[in-house]
Amino acid sequence: MDPVIVVGAGPVGLTLALALARQGVPSVVLDGTPGRDTPRAARTVVLHEDTAALVERLAGTSLDGAGLRWTGWRALRRKQVTHQVVFSGASDALPPGVRGALTAGRGARGTDGAFGADSGDPADDAVPDGAATAGPAPLHIAQHLLTDILRAAVAHEPLVELAVDSRLDAVEQEAAGVTAHTRGPSGTWWRGSYLVGCDGSRSTVRKLQDIRFPGRTAVERYAVAALRTELPWAGEAFLHRMPPWRTTNPFAGEIVARPLPDGVWRLDWLLPPGKDLVTPELVVTWIRETLGGWTGETTVSYELLDTGVHTVHHRLARRWRAGRVFLAGDAAHLLGSCGTHGLDEGLRDADNLAWKLAAVWHDGPHETLLDSYQAERRACVAARLRAADRVLPALRGRGGLRTLVPGAARGQQTLLMEGHLGRGTLGAPGSYTASPLTAPPCEAEVPVDTPPGAQVVDVPVTAEDGTVVPLRERLGRRALLVVLVAPGSSVWDRRHWVSAGVMPRLAAAVTALPHPAELLVAERYPGAAPHTVLLVRPDGHLVTALNGVRPADLYAAAEATLGGPAPSTTTREQAGAR
Numbered sequence: 001m002d003p004v005i006v007v008g009a010g011p012v013g014l015t016l017a018l019a020l021a022r023q024g025v026p027s028v029v030l031d032g033t034p035g036r037d038t039p040r041a042a043r044t045v046v047l048h049e050d051t052a053a054l055v056e057r058l059a060g061t062s063l064d065g066a067g068l069r070w071t072g073w074r075a076l077r078r079k080q081v082t083h084q085v086v087f088s089g090a091s092d093a094l095p096p097g098v099r100g101a102l103t104a105g106r107g108a109r110g111t112d113g114a115f116g117a118d119s120g121d122p123a124d125d126a127v128p129d130g131a132a133t134a135g136p137a138p139l140h141i142a143q144h145l146l147t148d149i150l151r152a153a154v155a156h157e158p159l160v161e162l163a164v165d166s167r168l169d170a171v172e173q174e175a176a177g178v179t180a181h182t183r184g185p186s187g188t189w190w191r192g193s194y195l196v197g198c199d200g201s202r203s204t205v206r207k208l209q210d211i212r213f214p215g216r217t218a219v220e221r222y223a224v225a226a227l228r229t230e231l232p233w234a235g236e237a238f239l240h241r242m243p244p245w246r247t248t249n250p251f252a253g254e255i256v257a258r259p260l261p262d263g264v265w266r267l268d269w270l271l272p273p274g275k276d277l278v279t280p281e282l283v284v285t286w287i288r289e290t291l292g293g294w295t296g297e298t299t300v301s302y303e304l305l306d307t308g309v310h311t312v313h314h315r316l317a318r319r320w321r322a323g324r325v326f327l328a329g330d331a332a333h334l335l336g337s338c339g340t341h342g343l344d345e346g347l348r349d350a351d352n353l354a355w356k357l358a359a360v361w362h363d364g365p366h367e368t369l370l371d372s373y374q375a376e377r378r379a380c381v382a383a384r385l386r387a388a389d390r391v392l393p394a395l396r397g398r399g400g401l402r403t404l405v406p407g408a409a410r411g412q413q414t415l416l417m418e419g420h421l422g423r424g425t426l427g428a429p430g431s432y433t434a435s436p437l438t439a440p441p442c443e444a445e446v447p448v449d450t451p452p453g454a455q456v457v458d459v460p461v462t463a464e465d466g467t468v469v470p471l472r473e474r475l476g477r478r479a480l481l482v483v484l485v486a487p488g489s490s491v492w493d494r495r496h497w498v499s500a501g502v503m504p505r506l507a508a509a510v511t512a513l514p515h516p517a518e519l520l521v522a523e524r525y526p527g528a529a530p531h532t533v534l535l536v537r538p539d540g541h542l543v544t545a546l547n548g549v550r551p552a553d554l555y556a557a558a559e560a561t562l563g564g565p566a567p568s569t570t571t572r573e574q575a576g577a578r
Helices: 011-022 049-059 096-104 143-155 204-208 280-295 342-363 367-396 408-421 503-511 551-561 569-577
Strands: 004-007 027-030 044-047 067-069 072-077 080-087 132-134 139-142 160-163 167-174 177-183 188-192 195-197 215-228 236-241 254-259 264-271 303-316 325-327 460-462 468-470 480-485 517-522 532-536 542-547
Touching: 004 011, 004 177, 004 188, 011 027, 011 049, 011 143, 011 160, 011 342, 027 188, 044 049, 044 143, 044 342, 049 143, 049 342, 072 408, 080 408, 139 143, 143 160, 167 204, 195 204, 204 325, 215 280, 215 367, 236 408, 264 280, 264 303, 280 303, 303 367, 342 367, 367 408, 480 503, 480 551, 503 517, 503 551, 532 551, 542 551
Parallel strands: 004 027, 004 195, 027 160, 072 236, 080 132, 195 325, 480 517
Antiparallel strands: 044 139, 067 139, 072 080, 167 177, 177 188, 215 264, 215 303, 236 254, 254 264, 460 468, 460 517, 480 532, 532 542
């Protein structure tokens, strides 16, 4: 069968190609550039727990070093700290002064208390008594470094062909495949089974398929600077609303600071609506003013690395599939207001689509399975865009809700924190609760802390070879995962329980499933009783949780996950003949 054609060699396109290769599917990546990303220190991305783990799994390397996992997050309003978060395992690594400030929850400059005075604004709520703890930290990395890591992995993957200087200009479809033409020094025709447009907001693939891309232009604008300096909050990201020193930039009521490795920081100043020119000289003035306000010093040394203006658009493609052509990443959606990050969703697009393309590539066409990509992913992105549209008037409006509702300012800070940290309706990973692949209801289904359609928790599991690995390490291998929750299994050697109790019956049920599946054993899973059996999709979303070994129910759930009964051999032959 022909390879999958991936148009675009950014993070989404490269991730999709690697995800396909992990499942035994060859691909051709058409790169319209010479094969190099221009380094831009101010062009960075934030990856949350699931997307960072996906990239590390596919690239076969850690992103630590190239990027920085934040030790904490704080939000300030005027002179008051309103929210503080310490990420799991991070507090012990903080400098004593910073660790003390997080524990006490007083003052934005650690023990110095530069912002510890009362702001005098009744809208400011009291400073919390202590910092909240959270799960794994987001990872902040320069986009060109992320792309370089993925390119290096692609270079060592024999199932991926990277064609540089190959700019797409034509796509032709037929029943048995798709053909793409590229122009450039070696312009040629490429034959593929499917084609995925990962070619950005100005997607040629989307335009060639005549797919509309409605939405809102310039929802937010930010002046951006990347600089090397020393701030009092080492490794900690923060959001400062209504800073008290706003003089030269009276409209910049919000500043975000995100740390990177080697003492580099990215600073974003929210700009007023409009197209006012932002000159480098003006940005330098804001840098000096901001650093002086945070440190309390008249002159702060820094090395300016890069500047720019970041404009946020909200757009959503009408269709994400046109026959054998799909859209993913910025070609399908644009979002990013209120601290949210569009690349997260693009990587989730790739993860969702890869296993479905792999299933039909290996086993034959299955339209319901392919259609579910748009149904699941478009719904998730649309929900985030709707949530942002609902809260933007309150967050960016003048007066309004903040002046009418006591404590509204603190609620706004909470909404922004959710967007920045990947939580709540603004930032949390989507759940496929209304998916066409939802398993049919059955009496054996039991609730666990993860609802069906949501991402599973990354618990340790024992694999079939006896090794103990994180659950996420087994994802994306062209196999469903069947996880038995068996407390006490870690105490005994695998050879003692693999043929005892419910294991033989469960192993037989897994072998009989209509799709390759891997049997894993977990000591525990949040909210699951002993002998609960979890069925997990290759992209890490829970299908169902069953009370014990129920072969018929497990089979029905697996069949639904694949879009229903597989097409007959005759149907496949007819589809191929067309």
